[in-house]
Amino acid sequence: MIDSNIPYLLGAGSGVDTKSLVEQLVSVEKSVRQGQIDTKRENYETRLSDYGLFKSALSTLQSSLAALKNPETFTAKSVSFPDSEVVIPTAIEAGAASGTYSIEVTNIASAQSLSSGVFAAVTDEVGKGVLTFDFGAWDTGVPPSVFTQNTNKSSVQITIDDSNNSLEGLRDAINGANMGVQASIVNDGSGFRLLMKAESGLNNQLSISVAEDETTPTNNDANGLSRFTFNETALQLTQQQQGRDANLLMNGLAVTRTTNEISDLIEGFTFTIAKDAPGQVVNINILDDKATSEEAIRGFVDVYNEFLTATKNLTGFNEESGDYGSLARDALAKSMLTKIKNTITQPVAGNNGVLNALTNIGIRTELDGSMAIDETVFKKAYADNFPAIKGLFAPVTQSSADKIKVTGFGNDTIAGDYDVVITQAPEKGYFTGATIGSFPVDTTGKDYGLVLEVNGKASGTINLPAGQSYANGTDLAAALQQAINSDPALSANKVKVSFDTDHLVITSDAYGATSLVSLTSVGADVAELGLSAGTGTNGKNVAGTVNGEEAFGLADVLLPAFGSNAYGLKLRILPGATSGTVSFSRGIGDTLDMLVADFLGSQGPVRTREDGINKELSELDDAQDALDRRMEAYQARLQAQFTAMEAIVDQLNNTRDYLEGAFENMPFTAQRR
Template identity: 45%
Template sequence: MANNIISSLGGGSGIDTATLINDLVSLNRAPDANRLDAKETKLEAQISDYGLLRSALSELEGSVAQLGSADTFDAKSVSVPETTQLALTELDSSAVAGSYQVQIEQIAQSQSLASAGFASADAEIGKGEITLRFGDWSGALDDFTVDTEKTGATITIDDSNNTLEGLRDAINGADIGVQASIVSDGTSYRLLMTGPTGASNEIELTATEDAGAPGLAQFDFNATSQNMTQQQEGRDAILRVNGLQVTRETNSVDDVINGLSMDLFSASNTDTISITIGEDRDLAETAIRDFVEAYNTFLGAVEQLVGVNDETGEFGSLYNDSMADNIIDRVRNMIAASVPGIENGFASLAQLGIQTNVKDGTLSINEDPARINTNFNAVMSDNYDLVRDMFVPQTSSDSAAIEITNFTQNTRPGNYEVVITQQPSKGSLTGAAVPSFPLDTAGKDYSFEIDIDDKTAQISLPDGVVYASGAELAAELESLINASSELADSRTEVAVDFDGSALTFTSEAYGSSSLVAIKSVGADAAEMGLSVASGVAGTNVAGTVDGEVAFGSGQVLLPKLGTAAEGLALKVNEGATGASLNFSRGFAGGMSSLINSFLASNGLIASREENIEDDLTEIEDDRTDLDRRTDAYRARLESQFLAMELIVNNLNNTGSFLEDINDRLPFTAPK
């Protein structure tokens, strides 16, 4: 039908009405189409330029992050002569500047134990349990002092692993720092056990055999039975630092010279090694200068977006964009503003000699010696610590019992008053008085089941051991409980003490979920003062921050959500009553927080980009509407021109008819 219409157009009038219609449609469509094209071009440019703004902010934030790191301002340098006795492995920013004379008198070594020989590596060894504990053997190997600070293990040997290889794998699988291997001496196979280095990391082994499958006792190494043979004793590393003798369990030493880690290789009674640690302020100065350069680069980049493009002479796509202007203005305002939360010292870049140029807003560093008060070099030289405090986040508390351990983006700088209304405490249980000492376990059932923070352990004192005092018994029980697989796997621990008459069991955890209870006892446990009982549960810390009730869990106190202090995490120790806290995010922390809020997935830039994408979608919808209106307009024109052609055609036909009549009339017919 359309073809018929098109072919009919111009048929009567002789006018090229098809071309005329196309021209009229194009003229009618052009204003709206041009408007949509222009709008689309601008929006696409804005999308691109917001990406450039995002990139510029990201690069600026990178330089700010370097300024916000304490390591930047606390950097150290170290010098040490060439030596084969030690190697420096790490220098931390916490290292204290100074000179240290180090002499290595003894390096640490591990105790090793070897079993009797077996015919093969898969020889059966019996079934039961082997309890492994760490401590210190006397020189004669007749007395073992348990180290209750170290966690041993109880290793189960059953049908699945009752071979020499199975025992080796079970010891290694316990992951307590003891290495087990099988060594062939040419005629038999021996189990070789090597503990961690250190005098107090020597090993005690006590087997509890299954009655129907004996054999594990051949791996005993305790004060009563020693069927393993010591190959070498455990030793501590001994060194002197500026004349002071110190000992360490390992040859990897990281806490003798604060912030400096070293590995010890050999000892000498005559050689002294000089180590010099100095402050390295160049890193901080470089970071500050890099920031000034990065900020100026940022300004130059964004000026092309919101101002005049130097290359094209045209306004950027974000010219008069209120959100882009707002982002840039807020960054500029922070450059000029004082850092909130700083009460003493430097609080603005201007005080450091970093000035804003009035002409273009860029930063420059004043290094004019005549301007002493705001000379950057003089400030860095004379007040370096105050410079550090201005850039790096700072927290302080006037009470050693309350410390700030964390803060978040929601935390506002300022001063806060903390009042503690309930102390944190640990769950504990105190037994009855122990009748007498020494306590001899021979032929007795000194077993009990104990719950620590909802973790249950079955404990039994070894048979045939004599405990001379309550302190000795407490140390033994603490070691056995913490070495039990049920507690060791969950990292739950308990401290056992003897107060002169009775045993006290105290969980190492704070809070209302901290609880100690005796669930069941053996026939003779009363002789240790133990019976079925529940102790006293721990308590969560409670208190207020600036008068608002805070949330307490264990030792941690968290300010109320929605308050200025939201996000602070406070560690409250026993005995705390209150504190005055101060928090400053520092210049770098504040700037990073601001920039990250712009760059966040739900930040201003993402929101603006989403709105632009919505506008682009609307343009596609508007184009669809325009196409529909254009088609309707074309159809209307075609209908009107077709009607015109029909009229013209009819008039032509009428004219031809009249002319034919005229030719046949008497007086008008041609002669």
Template identity: 45%
Template sequence: MVDNNIISQLGGGSGIDTQKLVTDLVEISHAPQANRLDSREEKLQTQLSDYGILRSALADLESVVANLASPDIFDAKSVSVPDTSLFALSELDSSAQAGSYQVQVDQIARAQSLSSQTYASKSAEVGTGTLTLRLGDWNSALDDFTVNSEAVGATIEIDESNNSLEGLRDAINKADIGAQASIVADGNSYRLLITGPSGATNEVEITASEDAGAPGLANFNFNATNQALTQNQEGQDALVRVNGLQVSRASNSFDDVIDGLTIDLYNASVDETVNITINEDRNTAETAIRDFVDAYNVFMEQAKQLTGVNQETGKNGSLASDSLADNLVDRVKGFIGAAVPGLEGGFGSLANLGIQTKISDGTLQINEDPDRINTNFNAVMENNYGLVKSLFTPQTRSDSGSIEVTGFSKQTNPGSYDVQITQQATKGSLQAGSVVAGFPLDTTGKDYSFDIAVDGNQASVSLPDGVIYNTPEELATEIESLINVSEAVSGNRSSVSVSYDSGSGAFNFISDNYGSSSTLEITAIGGDTAELGLAVAAGTAGQNVAGTVDGEPAFGYGNVLLPKIGSSADGLSLLIKPGATSATVGFSRGFSGGLSSLINGFMVNNGLIDRREDNINESLVDIEDDRSDLERRTEAYRSRLSSQFLAMELIVNDLNSTGSFLEGLNDRLPFTSPNR
């Protein structure tokens, strides 16, 4: 440094090594403060690392706990079936009922197949207009069609953009009603092949409405008055016998003949019977519970090393005095030993299952002592399996069959809640005038058309020309089908039910949805539609359910009641059925859901652990700032010492010069000269 260089140049008149002295003094001043910062930084880095270990341990525990929250774990089943060419079992659900079943396949399902006339090319024009497709059941003579009210139809439009055999194929497939269209080469020409969904009541009816300037779509008619298409194969249901009872299904794949078991049929044989055995599989749940006990004990061991005395080093862990870590471990331990919130009756805690906490170290142990029957784990699993399931899994309850708890959220607090219904939910409705037309009703030459808005979705309906309806009930079914087949209605999850009231002699229209948005309105009618009692008119809108939950006004939407936001019951979803007046409903997350919720509260993004780690990182940044400040102060101290020692050396040097001068002066004075 410059000052030290000056001192060196002056010769160090004091004889002191001031450069070393400055360095030593600076080090004596700097070292304690630097050591304190290093020590604090090391501790914070260790805490940050240990929080990572604690987070990982919590995540491992939570994954095991979350597995126990699934009812499927407790409802697991196993199935045995001999080799057979008749069918295969593709899925076994936890809802399957244990038992033995004898299965016989009498008939497999198949789909109706229709083919068109031949066309010269795939791009040949087919005409423009609309095709209305409906699904139902043709009689053997193909002169009477019964609409399947449960199936969805469609009206497709063919215009200049898709006026070709390929365009028609794509439009039918895009309608997505289950019918499949393909083009099949027939020598040097092509046919359109339409295959409906499998099943006897999923056969296809097609009615064309041609544009006058581009005819041709009538070649695809397949209805009671015009069958331009050829039926190659009729639809039929699968026929299966289960324990001697014959049932029919539209598909060869079904899961409702034996609940929870999906069966895929391949062949039929009236001479072969296959035995299927479904057994309860409690080993899955037992294994999951034992895995939880092991995972909890591992968590406690790791937590003890971090928040207590480290067995390897004999020193306290880095989180021993950390309030959040202590609180986290205490709350997990507290939940393990406490009763599960919201449970009523049955088992309330792990102790009922024979899982106990060791006083010595806080870990869990499973009691399998055969002499302690009431709290013996194996005996409890054998004799009270249902209560074990209710202990671990989320539970909802209602003391009224008319009020059903259908959902809950993270915000919902476990407990019981009083529900009072003050207004019933209703559906939008419209009652037409009396029908003046006689039956049988012949539509030939008539304009029976009208526009109707269902829940705000506009549909145009027109009875097909040349059809005879024998009864008003038959016509009501037809009108209902034509409304619901509209893309504007079905595509917006709306539908309508149409019936005939013989007392008033009028048609009744009722929306299938509840609530204030459930509306019906006839907006236009054709020239002859008044004969059916229909006129331009608006019906009566539905109303939302209204009520209270624990005395607080709830929000009603349709027939669903939602508790007040921010209330203890917030997040519950209540389905209110007609006639409901009141109920007491309850909710419990179960042991697994409650513990998962507790753990996730610490681990969630921006949760308690995240915030603690942020605080540690901020403290580490502060240490870097403090270290920079210390270096600046140290350099300033070094400079100050150097300046002070430089001044001292200058003074000593001056004194030395003055001493030499005085000694020489004494030699020159009279009477003192040595030469005298």
């Protein structure tokens, strides 16, 4: 493109710098609208940046609420104990039972250990056949002679054939059975021995019988697979250590456990007993760990004050800049701050206790909106009402009926008290047998196999242990229950077998309309147990109302109606429940966390405002593009007009020059000097 300013540069035309003139005219024309766009852009970009700072301040505040809304922060425990080689604490949970406990270890638990004879190599054959492992208690004789079977544990059989007929094959077969018996091969200097270790405890000891796969099996002698027998008939294995229970005294009360890892003696506290120490008492003190919650509360107060300082510069007068923040007139930002302040200053909804507001524990709001702690009131609250502090900050659920349990709540649950009325208690499905003719029941040579379906899941074939005699219905029920619950196919569908007067009852562990026990197949002799193929009785779902509104029942869980104030509560109803009142309060920590989470959510007000500002900036980009296009057209129009003017001026100059030359060349015309 030819520069339109060339005539000016060559000294031709009008002599006016039209390019500069056009640029100045365009600049004047553009300046007002450009100023408006620039001012708006600066304002929007500042607000967007400040909303980023506002969002960061909210996120920091929310982070400080994690511990504050956690109930375990207020139920944390500490434990004090002497340096002891007898009792060794290993874990303490929030909510552990506070108190002082004296523990005396009479003796620790031990596991039975059995060893075989010597083998020259681990690949030596051991003989073929079937080993049956029974579990129970041996007498304390050396060697033992009387074995009492543990009817709560089923027998386990292991087959040794050509695929695993070796010492190491037998070891692997035992370990692969996953029955709680550990097998290893030890070289004691004279050769290789199989060493078997049962689980610790008196009733976890082993009785091993053998059925040899031989033409003339002996089953109990010192040859072939019989070398691994250990029963009342033959003791071919050597007992290296007898199994026994741990015996302790806790606060003078005698207790026994099968293991040295004790987790169910003191609620929430786990410890190990390491050695026998009769007469030696170890005192353990479990105390409320108040420091954890105090640190969380003080940390929250500090973070909240920092939050106020950060947001004040954005929504109020910024003393550093000497001007108001960009969000000073932003109603949405101020509304969020107001909601946060109201949450902190108002009493906790649903909390009717003595501590239901921050002022009750000495946390007061100053004139500038910040929080300060009155140490005297704060320490007194911790000393006198520490359990109640939890309800001030963390969610709390309560029930007036011990058979109505509150197990959960939702984001939509509104704090308050709710009356619960049970119109149908939950029931389990069951199968009822017929009268059993007589006792004892002896399984020797009998086909007592049966196949069940529990809650829609089919079992494998269930068999009572062979060669056993049950003197009464209670023992028979216990053995059948153990056999059923040991079936892998029913690992998630356990049953309870009971003996009611003269017949067996098999009851599902599950509640609800889908809870059902059926016998789909029975062996030839199962009728002697009063059992036959058939379908049992279905269980029932719980039914009831919450605050007069029909609730939804599934199994033993009752859920309040959708849209009701109680919606989100999860109630577990136990058999025998009739009515009760459940209470729910969310606490300042959880309420504030939900509020901030809503502010920062993908559909929350912060994102909505940011999207709105970004939309305004996008529209300004469009306005800028439109202005630039209009100014380009305006500049082109002015340039064309000035170019046309220059052409006319140039023509006039040419005419002038021509006339001046003509006049100078006319006769009798004097020359200019």
